[in-house]
Amino acid sequence: MSKITTTWQFEAQDSLFFRESRPMNSIGNAELSSIFPPSAQTLIGAIRHVLGEISDVDWKEYTKQKQQHPLAKIIGYADDIASLHFSGIWIHKDGQRLYPAPLNLMYQNISSEQDNKRCFFLAIDTKLTQTDLGKIRLPKLSPDDAGSKNLENIWLTKANYEQVLNGIPPAPEDWFILKSPSQKQQNNSLLIEEPRIGITRDNKRRSVKKGRLYQTKHIRFTDGVSLCMDVSIDQQYKAISEQADNHFFTRLGGEGRLASITQHAVPAPLAVPDIGNYFIIYLLSPLLISSSEQNQWQPLPLKEMKQDQGVWTGKLNNIEITLHSAVVGKAQSEGGWDLAKHRPKPLKPYIPAGSVFYCSSEATTQDIIKALHNQQIGSEQALGRGQIALGKWEQTEQGLTS
Secondary structure (H helix, E strand, O other), X not given: OOEEEXXXXXXXXXXXXXXXXXXXXXXXXXXXXXXXXXXXXXXXXXXXXXXXXXXOOOHHHHHHHHHHOOOHHHHOEOOEOOOOEEEEEEEEXXXXXXXXXXXXXXXXXXXXXXXXXXXXXXXXXXXXXXXXXXXXXXXXXXXXXXXOEEOOOEEEEHHHHHHHXXXXXXXXXXXXXXXXXXXXXXXXXXEEEEEEEEEEEEOOOOEEEXXXXXXXXXXXXXXXXXXXXXXXXXXXXXXXXXXOOXXXXXXXXXXXXXXXXXXXXXXXXXXXXXXXXXXXXXXOOOEEOOEOXXXXXXXXXXXXXXXXXXXEEEEEOOEEEEEEEEEOOOOEEEOOEEOOOOEEOOOEEEEOOOOEXXXXXXXXXXXXXXXXXXXEOOOOHHHOOOEEEEEEOEEEOOEEEO
């Protein structure tokens, strides 16, 4: 059945709170932070709720009938999302889609001036290093790169990200910083953090519980910033989806803060880069960490995976590839609350967006691009996981670089 796809844009009407995976009673006197971007399931839950409200659903009856309820054909029930398909989460700034800066991008301060920085790509060592995963090729820095840092929590426009895919590092003035270092808004910052003090309520007594204070850190969008998700829905439910495009309001995240919803056309995908048989896979959304048949962690969900002489080989989206090295961020844990079973969901580990994988393939460039560029890999693809793009990878005498 054919589908229609639109971008759902969420604009915060107040501060927002997207709680990290740690429970409240585990932090002591510490502050519970807000993660950003939030889990995909946070926005998916809000979208499914809006579709239900538009359909004038009786939620008690829906919970009672479960998969037998007519609404379940549209939004599913519990972890089953029926025929819905999602892409994202994306950050938009002044109508432009932003992408997380990849972790193979480094910067080095040349002077004390704010924008006087040197930005460059990591090189991959041609020599093998013994690790827990066997002998593999690791990223390396030259002596001149001392003091360099990853471009963490930096976001790029589509135009700048397409330059990265073609091996051109972005200029510092083109970076968007995720969080402002102070309460004062900066032109290139996306968020401002706001500390809050909360109280624990005693609903039976309609009062507060003595001594039960907690600290949280909310986030507030700077001007022009919004959260977006691409939503695909069956053509026959088009009329229901379109009703949300009238500044519909919904509660979003912890504490049910208000956000407005509008719908827009999906932006054009990332342009095809100039690649050859050596290329880089850039991860645009989190990827569920998987295990091979031997129950060993593997950096990419390769089928028929083998490891030999410092590389992994296997099939990815039916293309035979060789994985030479990777720059992977710290694993992210995602859980949430299971509304159907009234209990926390088990935590799952994900490779974060921004991770990169250095690969090669003997397939034609056309087949490589068709199978992998602007595609998805791994599991949970309907939730928007494992979105990837391809980039250029050049080799030099000093090492393998992007």
